[in-house]
Amino acid sequence: MLLVRGLTRRCPWCGDRRAYFHGWFKRQEHCRRCGHGYRRGDHAFELGATTASFVLTLGGVLVVTLVAILLSLPDIEVWWVVIPAVVVALLGPIVLYPISFTLWQAVDLWMRRPTAEELAGEADATL
Numbered sequence: 001m002l003l004v005r006g007l008t009r010r011c012p013w014c015g016d017r018r019a020y021f022h023g024w025f026k027r028q029e030h031c032r033r034c035g036h037g038y039r040r041g042d043h044a045f046e047l048g049a050t051t052a053s054f055v056l057t058l059g060g061v062l063v064v065t066l067v068a069i070l071l072s073l074p075d076i077e078v079w080w081v082v083i084p085a086v087v088v089a090l091l092g093p094i095v096l097y098p099i100s101f102t103l104w105q106a107v108d109l110w111m112r113r114p115t116a117e118e119l120a121g122e123a124d125a126t127l
């Protein structure tokens with residue numbers, strides 16, 4: 001459930017659709033509904049979100065490349081394979097920007113269950 005919420009750009013903890021973003025790129029420190037801080041005391045949270053973005057984009061590039069190869073068989077047209085892959089590689093991180101944060105938040109919550117202080121809203125999660 002956490003990962004599904006993260007993949008759909010929702011707060012992984014409470015499921016709120018607005019979660020940690022005002023717009024596509026403007027982040028806020030806490031979920032609007034539950035107040036859960038996305039960093040959870042971790043200074044390198046963005047590194048995990050960047051890794052999630054990279055993995056999702058790479059997966060998209062691999063799928064598009066495979067589909068392009070299968071559609072152009074038996075004579076593979078290189079440009080019909082390269083152009084879609086480059087487009088996905090360039091647009092993927094932009095399109096997936098907020099999803100990479102909520103997905104990584106879901107993975108983080110799955111790996112490190114929230115403490116009692118976090119659940120009570122007492123922990124300083126904005127470090």
Ligand SMILES: [Zn+2]
Pocket residue numbers: 011012013014015016019031032033034035036
């Ligand atoms: Zn929330």
